[in-house]
Each structure stands twice: as structure tokens, then as C-alpha cells.
Amino acid sequence: MTTEVKKNKKELTRQKNYQIILDAAEELFARTGYDGASMSLIANKAGVPKANVHYYFQHKDNLYKMVLDRIIEKWNFGLENIKAEDDPATILHHYIRDKVALAITQPMQSRLYATEIIRGAPSLHDYLCDETRQWVKGKVDVFQAWIDQGKIRKIDPMHLLFSIWSTTQYYADFQTQILLIMDQQEYAEKDVASITQTVSQLILGSLGLTVPTND
Amino acid sequence: MTTEVKKNKKELTRQKNYQIILDAAEELFARTGYDGASMSLIANKAGVPKANVHYYFQHKDNLYKMVLDRIIEKWNFGLENIKAEDDPATILHHYIRDKVALAITQPMQSRLYATEIIRGAPSLHDYLCDETRQWVKGKVDVFQAWIDQGKIRKIDPMHLLFSIWSTTQYYADFQTQILLIMDQQEYAEKDVASITQTVSQLILGSLGLTVPTND
DNA sequence: GTCTATAATCAGATAGAC
DNA sequence: GTCTATCTGATTATAGAC
Numbered sequence: 001m002t003t004e005v006k007k008n009k010k011e012l013t014r015q016k017n018y019q020i021i022l023d024a025a026e027e028l029f030a031r032t033g034y035d036g037a038s039m040s041l042i043a044n045k046a047g048v049p050k051a052n053v054h055y056y057f058q059h060k061d062n063l064y065k066m067v068l069d070r071i072i073e074k075w076n077f078g079l080e081n082i083k084a085e086d087d088p089a090t091i092l093h094h095y096i097r098d099k100v101a102l103a104i105t106q107p108m109q110s111r112l113y114a115t116e117i118i119r120g121a122p123s124l125h126d127y128l129c130d131e132t133r134q135w136v137k138g139k140v141d142v143f144q145a146w147i148d149q150g151k152i153r154k155i156d157p158m159h160l161l162f163s164i165w166s167t168t169q170y171y172a173d174f175q176t177q178i179l180l181i182m183d184q185q186e187y188a189e190k191d192v193a194s195i196t197q198t199v200s201q202l203i204l205g206s207l208g209l210t211v212p213t214n215d
Numbered sequence: 216m217t218t219e220v221k222k223n224k225k226e227l228t229r230q231k232n233y234q235i236i237l238d239a240a241e242e243l244f245a246r247t248g249y250d251g252a253s254m255s256l257i258a259n260k261a262g263v264p265k266a267n268v269h270y271y272f273q274h275k276d277n278l279y280k281m282v283l284d285r286i287i288e289k290w291n292f293g294l295e296n297i298k299a300e301d302d303p304a305t306i307l308h309h310y311i312r313d314k315v316a317l318a319i320t321q322p323m324q325s326r327l328y329a330t331e332i333i334r335g336a337p338s339l340h341d342y343l344c345d346e347t348r349q350w351v352k353g354k355v356d357v358f359q360a361w362i363d364q365g366k367i368r369k370i371d372p373m374h375l376l377f378s379i380w381s382t383t384q385y386y387a388d389f390q391t392q393i394l395l396i397m398d399q400q401e402y403a404e405k406d407v408a409s410i411t412q413t414v415s416q417l418i419l420g421s422l423g424l425t426v427p428t429n430d
Numbered sequence: 431g432t433c434t435a436t437a438a439t440c441a442g443a444t445a446g447a448c
Numbered sequence: 449g450t451c452t453a454t455c456t457g458a459t460t461a462t463a464g465a466c
Binding site: 030031032033034035036111114115117118119120121124125128129132133136153155156158159160162163165166167169170171173174176177178180181182183194195197198199201202203204205206207208 | 245246247326330332333334335340343344348351384391392395398412416420423
């Protein structure tokens with residue numbers, strides 16, 4: 001085996017271990033909070049010695065930040081190129097549908113994000129001030145243009161956006177409560193459909209729009 | 216001083232200390248999570264020796280449960296006696312208004328509840344299965360009656376309720392994010408008004424109702 | 431009832447053999 | 449790069465003087 005091949009193999013195990021630890025950390029941070037997720041619990045779940053977690057990520061805080069970074073990248077999507085000329089009903093319905101799907105399939109990531117905000121966003125402060133604030137500003141402008149054109153009913157555009165976030169993320173963050181109330185073990189296929197339908201109906205309905213029948 | 220008076224005085228200090236510790240614990244549990252809030256931090260914040268916290272509440276878990284109990288009692292309000300004959304617009308608008316007010320004035324309690332649910336509701340499991348499920352069932356029946364009478368547009372009643380909870384609580388739980396995006400230190404009077412207005416418009420508007428102008 | 435001092439345990443982090 | 453053994457400090461909880 002040449003040194004080159006050896007090097008590649010090592011790099012591969014490195015990346016694999018890196019991901020395994022990140023996955024374990026994501027779930028534990030989401031499930032038990034920053035302080036509740038100990039490095040040894042994370043190491044156990046990942047199936048590596050605790051010292052290796054420190055070898056890869058040095059400090060706990062660094063590991064936490066890496067987990068958050070990965071989530072931010074994944075969640076930072078939707079409404080990318082919306083314009084005043086677009087059709088609000090289509091745009092918003094698709095955004096809601098995708099948000100609900102993400103909440104159902106990746107609840108842990110939503111929950112970790114939620115606990116970070118609830119803690120006062122110590123690790124996301126700058127990101128929220130820069131990227132998120134700018135992003136929101138852009139979307140709010142388009143919403144306002146829709147209102148001015150009479151495409152949608154008059155409403156506070158920023159709070160409209162917050163309402164979309166809250167109603168969709170709720171099904172990830174409060175899943176435990178929802179399922180206990182519904183007396184179910186997990187979301188069924190029809191639940192996803194009725195959640196999407198209800199939330200979409202709620203947002204679009206209040207704007208004087210009707211939910212598109214075809215996706 | 217008679218023994219009776221002495222006894223009353225002792226009982227009074229006991230209740231006072233009890234409340235002081237509960238208040239400190241509530242804030243710390245909400246801010247840093249169950250594991251992040253250490254007994255010594257709570258004792259410091261309350262201004263009592265750590266041993267006294269144990270004297271009053273024995274175990275950390277017990278203190279946490281007491282804090283939760285107090286929150287549940289306070290939040291378990293609204294829609295108490297609604298009936299199929301009531302006017303949906305008035306009922307729902309008042310419910311939303313009160314929920315928003317509570318979210319703005321008591322954000323810590325909402326956040327603590329949220330983290331408890333996100334953790335999988337270890338301490339609230341039974342409460343959610345019994346009280347909450349029954350409560351929801353009752354409200355859903357009334358909502359359904361409103362739909363059947365043609366008072367409100369057809370919508371999934373349970374998800375309608377979830378949407379009210381999510382949109383209102385969001386302003387407590389995600390306050391940090393919202394204020395950073397809005398570039399403000401705290402909610403202003405006019406914010407509370409526009410949040411109430413927007414959320415009410417959202418819920419009522421999607422039901423084919425209009426927001427009542429007079430409270 | 432109150433509080434100091436301390437026990438027992440577990441956390442994050444590292445040294446050093448392999 | 450990997451992992452055992454260990455250090456240091458913090459945590460929950462309690463014993464016992466006042």
C-alpha cells in the first residue's frame with residue numbers, strides 16, 4: 001500500500017468519525033440541552049472513546065458550534081429568489097410545505113435551534129444580527145410589494161413571516177406534546193398532509209388567497 | 216411573644232423563602248435548562264445558602280417539578296366555558312390577546328415549558344395525557360360545532376388550536392431572535408398591539424371572520 | 431430553621447503509552 | 449491517530465454545629 005493510499009484511507013476514517021460524532025452530538029444536545037449532553041454520553045452514543053471526541057473537536061463549546069453550523073446551513077433555504085412579480089399563493093404554499101416537511105423529518109435540528117434561541121442565542125447572536133436580519137429585510141420588502149399591489153391583504157409582513165416560522169416549527173419542537181394529545185406514537189402520512197393543509201389555509205386564507213390544489 | 220405568634224412568623228418566613236427560591240429557580244431553569252441551572256446558582260440568585268434550597272425542596276428534580284407546577288397552574292386558563300352558541304370572533308380574539316400578553320409579560324415561564332416539552336416532557340407526561348388531552352378534546356368539539364353551524368370556515372380544529380398556541384408562544388420563546396432581527400432591546404407598546412393584531416388577523420381571517428374593533 | 435463544612439460523584443479536559 | 453488512566457474542578461447532597 002503506497003503512502004498516498006494510506007493517507008486517503010486515514011482522511012476517510014477521519015471524516016467518517018467526524019460525522020458520527022457530530023450526529024451523536026446533535027441528537028444529545030437537542031434531547032438534553034447543552035449542559036445535559038456530557039462529552040462521555042456523546043462519545044458513548046458515537047461509539048468512540050471520550051478522548052477522541054476531544055481530539056476531533058477540542059472543546060465542548062466548539063463541538064456545539066459545529067453542530068449548530070451544520071444545522072444553520074441546512075435550514076437556511078427557501079424564498080431564495082422571490083420577487084414582487086411572483087404569485088404569493090404558490091410561493092408561500094411551497095415554503096410552508098417544505099418547512100413542515102423539514103420539521104417532521106428533522107425535528108431534532110429544529111429543537112436544537114430552538115433551545116439555542118431560548119438560551120439567549122449565545123452562539124448565534126452575530127449570525128442573527130447579520131445574515132438573518134438581512135434575509136428577513138429582503139423578504140419583508142417583497143411581502144410589502146405584494147400588499148401595495150393588492151395581491152394580498154394588508155398585514156404586518158414581518159409578523160407574517162414569524163407566523164409561518166412558528167406554526168411550522170411547532171410540529172418539530174412540540175412534537176412530544178402534540179403526539180401525546182393526539183394519542184399517537186408518531187406522525188402519520190395523513191397528519192403531514194393535514195398539517196400542511198391547515199397551516200397553508202391559515203396563512204393564505206388570512207391573506208385572501210386560496211391554497212393551490214396542485215403542488 | 217406567644218408561641219402562636221412565633222409559629223405564624225416562622226410560617227411566614229418559610230412561605231417567603233419558598234417563593235424566593237421558586238422565583239430564582241424558574242428564571243435559571245428557563246435561561247440555562249435543567250442541567251445548566253445548578254443548585255448553587257439558584258441558591259445564589261435567591262440569596263440563601265445552598266443547603267437551605269435542599270432543606271426546602273430536598274432534590275433538584277423536586278424543585279424543578281414545583282416550578283413547573285406553578286407555571287402549569289398559571290397557564291392553564293382561557294376558553295374555560297366556551298359553548299357552541301358563543302361568537303367565535305370575540306372568543307378567539309380575546310384568547311389570542313391574553314395569550315400574547317402572557318407571552319410578553321412572562322416569557323421565562325413559556326420558555327421553561329417549551330424546554331420541558333423539547334426534552335420529551337419527562338415531568339409533564341401524565342399531565343399532558345390526562346388534563347391537556349381532555350381540555351383539547353372539549354375545545355375541539357366546540358370548534359367543530361362552529362364549523363358545522365357555518366360560523367367559521369372549515370378547518371382542522373385541533374391544528375387550529377395548535378396554530379394559536381404556536382403563534383402566540385413564539386413571541387416568548389423566540390424573543391431573542393425576534394428582537395435581534397427587529398434591532399430592538401425589548402418589545403415596545405406598539406409591538407404588542409401589532410403582534411396581537413397580526414396574529415388575530417391571521418387566525419380570524421383564515422376562518423372568514425374579522426377582528427373585533429372593540430375589546 | 432439556618433448555615434458551614436464536607437462527602438461522594440461526575441464533569442471537561444489532558445498526559446502519555448501504544 | 450487512538451485510547452487508557454488520571455487530573456482538576458464543579459455538582460448534588462448531607463452531616464452536624466448553632
